[in-house]
Amino acid sequence: MEKKLQVEAIEQGTVIDHIPAGQGIKILRFLQLADANRRLTIGLNLPTHNDQAKDLIKVADTILTEEQANQLALFAPTATVNVIENYTVVRKFQVTQPQAVQGVFKCPNSNCITHTEKVPSNFHVQTSKTGQIKLKCHYCEKSFATSLFDELKDA
Numbered sequence: 480m481e482k483k484l485q486v487e488a489i490e491q492g493t494v495i496d497h498i499p500a501g502q503g504i505k506i507l508r509f510l511q512l513a514d515a516n517r518r519l520t521i522g523l524n525l526p527t528h529n530d531q532a533k534d535l536i537k538v539a540d541t542i543l544t545e546e547q548a549n550q551l552a553l554f555a556p557t558a559t560v561n562v563i564e565n566y567t568v569v570r571k572f573q574v575t576q577p578q579a580v581q582g583v584f585k586c587p588n589s590n591c592i593t594h595t596e597k598v599p600s601n602f603h604v605q606t607s608k609t610g611q612i613k614l615k616c617h618y619c620e621k622s623f624a625t626s627l628f629d630e631l632k633d634a
């Protein structure tokens with residue numbers, strides 16, 4: 480059988496595949512993909528070869544920058560990004576965890592200077608011994624689990 484992506488093909492755009500099930504919606508919100516007039520196809524809890532469900536997102540006419548793609552690694556370290564042109568995958572890569580994330584999230588610490596001073600937020604990405612990804616604020620030096628950042632997008 481031909482190896483096929485599991486939802487309708489797009490002419491050009493980006494397919495984010497192998498997102499751990501449950502993270503797809505988070506990523507949509509995070510990348511603010513659901514706004515504007517973008518055509519999106521989302522697959523949730525799709526079956527995989529090793530019986531672990533995955534989410535998949537197709538965004539027509541949008542190519543993620545490498546920076547955006549790597550920020551996905553905070554939520555979906557196993558995700559792969561496929562760049563589609565003319566119905567063909569022209570580039571495929573695995574996301575890489577970024578060293579730092581700047582100007583993306585608000586600091587969850589309400590006493591942090593970033594809430595009163597006009598400075599872009601800046602977090603260092605750390606991985607604990609147990610493999611949990613944490614973000615450490617450059618300003619208040621507190622560390623936070625990525626799950627705390629769901630609603631803290633720095634607009």
Ligand SMILES: [Zn+2]
Binds near residue numbers: 588621
């Ligand atoms: Zn802070």
